[in-house]
Amino acid sequence: MKKILIIDDEALIRKMLGKLFEKNGYEVLAAHNGNQGIQLFKDHDPDLVVTDLIMPEKEGMETIRDIRKLNPEVKIIAISGGGVVDPELYLTLARKFGAQYSFSKPIDNEKLLLAVKALLTP
Numbered sequence: 414m415k416k417i418l419i420i421d422d423e424a425l426i427r428k429m430l431g432k433l434f435e436k437n438g439y440e441v442l443a444a445h446n447g448n449q450g451i452q453l454f455k456d457h458d459p460d461l462v463v464t465d466l467i468m469p470e471k472e473g474m475e476t477i478r479d480i481r482k483l484n485p486e487v488k489i490i491a492i493s494g495g496g497v498v499d500p501e502l503y504l505t506l507a508r509k510f511g512a513q514y515s516f517s518k519p520i521d522n523e524k525l526l527l528a529v530k531a532l533l534t535p
């Protein structure tokens with residue numbers, strides 16, 4: 414079973430995405446910030462990471478960069494509602510940092526799932 418690590422400071426998003434992925438046959442791990450996410454990444458070696466970009470303590474861009482250092486092959490999807498900066502700008506930047514796909518909140522579940530399936534299908 415493919416493993417997906419969700420990193421988001423919003424409990425509701427973690428819950429929603431977790432249900433979506435489990436319903437579709439994936440094993441799910443969830444972290445509430447980048448530090449916890451990196452730890453779970455090291456411990457469980459997931460196949461794909463879905464990370465928020467704006468988070469307290471350790472934000473998403475740094476998290477993506479660190480995960481890329483640990484594993485250049487792992488698939489990464491960035492999600493963001495933005496903040497002070499235009500969300501599109503953040504998401505473009507996330508792709509430069511190594512995310513294959515990026516989505517702005519509110520998340521379109523169908524599109525996200527298609528991206529996940531595309532990335533995890535050999």
Ligand SMILES: [Mg+2]
Nearest residue numbers: 422465467468
């Ligand atoms: Mg956030």
